[in-house]
Amino acid sequence: MLTDRRILLVVSGSIAAYKALELVRLLRKAGASVTAILTAGGARFVTKEALAGLTGQRVHDDLWAAEAEIGHIRLARLPDLVLVAPASADLLARMAQGRADDLAATVLLATRAPVLVAPAMNPAMWEHPATRDNMARLAARGVRVVGPGMGAMAEPESGPGRLAEPEEILAAVAALLRPGAQPLAGRHALVTAGPTHEPIDPVRYIANRSSGRQGYAIAAALAALGARVTLVSGPTALPDPPGLVTRRVESAREMLAACEAALPAEIAVMAAAVADWRVARAAAQKMKKAPGAGAPVLEMALNPDILATIAHHPQRPGLVVGFAAETEQVVQHAIEKRRRKGCDWIVANDVSGEVMGGARNTVHIVTAEGVEDWPELPKDEVATRLAARIAAALG
Template sequence: MLTDRRILLILSGSVAAYKALELTRLLRKQGATVTAVLTAGGARFVTREALAGITGQRVHDDLWAAEAEIGHIRLARWPELVVVAPASADLLAKMAQGLADDLASTILLATRAPLLVAPAMNPAMWDHPATRANMALLAARGVATVGPGTGAMAEPESGPGRLAEPEEILAAITALLAPAARPLAGRHALVTSGPTHEPIDPVRYIANRSSGKQGHAIAAALAALGARVTLVSGPVAQPDPPGVTVVRIETAREMLAACEGALPADIAVMAAAVADWRVAREAGQKLKKEPGAEAPSLMMTLNPDILATLSHHAQRPGLVVGFAAETEKVVEHAIAKRRRKGCDWIVANDVSGTVMGGDANTVHLITAAGVEDWPELPKGAVAERLAARIAAALA
């Protein structure tokens, strides 16, 4: 897919730099030629020897090396794509301001190749107005971005700023260098993600622990393969996937209306953890706890079944994929759910542990042909694998 494509990979200072080694391995596996440039900060986390061993090329790290002469210009002219992964806040600021005080920043200023950056930094640094302004400036100049993701950091903090997974960066590179490899171009994909919030009164609601990480990753993976994606999302803290139309909702009824409003679609992936029930009558005022009074009884009613509705809709998508979050008899319950709902595939996962809100997932793909047991993977990798299966099914 990337045979003989020339990629210059710049690694700046981040504890996530180790992921660049796996990215390089994936690129080499696709047939790409990768040359690495290591900043002084990047060298704190990844060695020249490790990079040289994986790339099979000399690693460049010194603007003033005696043998370099005008090597930075040659390096700037050589690649078809320059990828900065990880891209630190410092290097992004240099790019935005046109500074050139080391080999990496000089190449970035001198190159005429397209640029792809994968930011990685502390959440406070990512949210700082200076970083936001720098990213907006780079985007206006046509610099492509992948990530960052949201999750736990090296510090005891969590939030947006995690380096995108190698599979996600690979998909972004493929989209830029091999547009013919975008098998879902011209297709419309509908994806749901996150929880729904079902109000009890003006301040309370029924919800679940879904973070939206898996659904958002699926939307991004389908977009990377060329699909036009509509993401219907419940309340989540995930950043919007780039290039995806996001429709935000609160309740299951709103999600169903948004899904029907997005039709027609070629693909529907119902990854949201929709609340099965809501209170039959929402209180107009906050329910008060009175001294000595019993706890209020909540009469429940069923929410609409979005997966079953789309599976039998007059504008039914050509491929309908459901999700089954189970805590026992995972595969058995998912097989029964696929038949009951009328969808084509079910992605089943055991959510009795830390899957909801976590960064990894172990899933089983249930189709009419049988059951595929997938190994534990980062949620981004699950999304890439599922998107690839969808593309193959629609080919």
Template sequence: MLTPPGLTDRRILLIVSGSISAYKALELTRLLRKAGAAVTGVLTAGGARFVTREALAGITGQRVHDDLWAAEAEIGHIRLARAPDAVVVAPASADLLAKMANGLADDLASTILLATRAPVLVAPAMNPAMWDHPATRANIATLRARGIGVVGPGVGAMAEPESGPGRLAEPDEILAAVAGLLAPASRALAGRHALVTSGPTHEPIDPVRYIANRSSGKQGHAIAAALAALGARVTLVSGPVAVPDPPGVTLRRVESAREMLAACEAALPADIAVMAAAVADWRVAEAATQKLKKAPGADAPTLTMALNPDILATLSRHARRPGLVIGFAAETERVVEHAVAKRQRKGCDWILANDVSGDVMGGDANRIHLVTADGVEDWPEMPKAAVAARLAERIATTLA
């Protein structure tokens, strides 16, 4: 895994609240320490139900704090609040997010969060119904408005026999977010405008049916966040997705390929264009205005297809062409060979090729082959957040 820069000798206060996913805080701590950070752990009463003081202390190498009054006597909660370079809450329960949004301070963790002047990052984790509740949504909006960073939650299977948004972000995603929080110093893309597309497009058949690709938007959204973390002004043009909006970007929501192209052209000029969306190649030439009915014994309707606009090729040859145009090639065979041909055919500068015959589309990891005019670089499999961070750094180096 690519270790983000900017964490050496940084002091991180890690607050672990109550969630079945709290075990991931131990791996996050290990990654933070591997990156050179010093970590101090704080457990809420709920967090202590899932992670022991001894386990967290063993990985941090420091005493773990969990009692407001003991801290007052021995070290002082104000010192805990003021000492770190960043405060990270992972996992952040619905209860603790509500306390933060409403300024409550009835235990050590909430008192620290109210008293700290350090940047704060929260990684929510909860049941999908709790995440979708209007109270939680309002609390998250309040925290974002106050400048608190939010990473995740992800979408997937939960501890309960159900699935949806609410999974704690993976430790490497949180690590990348912490690095971005602490490294505006590496604002190598400050003053640059980046245009990113993400997710699928939906091409209507009738008012209730559509043609689409199996894109989750995870990779495109991660790239937008990584470019913003390096100081770029980012316009994210996204098809319909269920992943959270990345912080610090201008979001343009679209449905169809034609809408996506129009939004991209409206966003020009740009210095960088990363076309990560899985755009449908075809659409129904004439979408029905009423639902197509299935009549007993009748044959299936015949759909006449039309080509969608080629957004990558259009931007690569545009009168206001971005200085660096990057496309994706989602392939199931002869991945690099097809990507090399696609780069030449489309006229873009780089192609990121990946094999999507597995669970890449919708999954959390990716294995990239970077195709440029100079050749092909084979990147190891890594989380999509790490792919995004590596690509953003590569873009910054190239433009520099």
């Protein structure tokens, strides 16, 4: 699977560093040669001797010693892939800042090889805005991410931040190095997801039942094929997906502005369930019920048509995919919508049941050539199939 592939493994400071030993064993069993860099933090949890015994090579841990013996530039040029596992919050921050204050950071700054990071940290650290900003910056530079997973931590806590299992990291390495496994590498994809919230007053809004799960899954599937993804998300309870840039917005007008700011892009998948209308003049203060008075009359205004705007934009992506959530005459409405909006494809689905907020979806792909009827699938599988179809269409 990885015969003759050269992996440079960076082990940074995390209690999960012990899993790096099993990871080395799996990488070598798959045919790869492994050279290790051990940071000062990583050395708190595993020893140079353990890594050297499993890699069969000298372990590097000192910038100045490496300069004298092998050179950090040679280390940077040596591998087919640089793998950081575990990747601590500190090392990810230094990578995002472009620091070169130890051997690991210097090699990561100097390498031209693909970089794959496997984050591991406490859930609060993973969800902190600083870490999210750092991950977005790294994703924009093409750094790939595997994990983190959900689960129990060393502390009596549980949540996102657990190091991906060695087998999962091995699969990510193999996928990244497999010829043709990154058909969307170098392409920028814009994806929208979730609902929009249109304010009535400071405490009330108009929205729909979209959970954002399908759009988030599509963003992740495109990233897995190598695309640089910008996800513009309305309000959802979902965490920002690792490995891509997420822009969170509230209203349709904010979503349109974020989409236009993300252009140019080669791909646009507009999966968000955007509110068609908004209150023309939202109240500045909470609207109060008056004794004996009836319900207030709300004057409505049309929201901007984000799909049509992107489909006719001066920086129009080469492939524009819209979504049609319908409760009846699903395919016919989708055919008409594709023609009316000016997009290339429409992904149509029947939302009369429990699709919105659910885990499964049945879709129809409407193109100029006709209609493809897909069976009911988990939303992740819908996303994987759609991403593969997009990659095939772009050659």
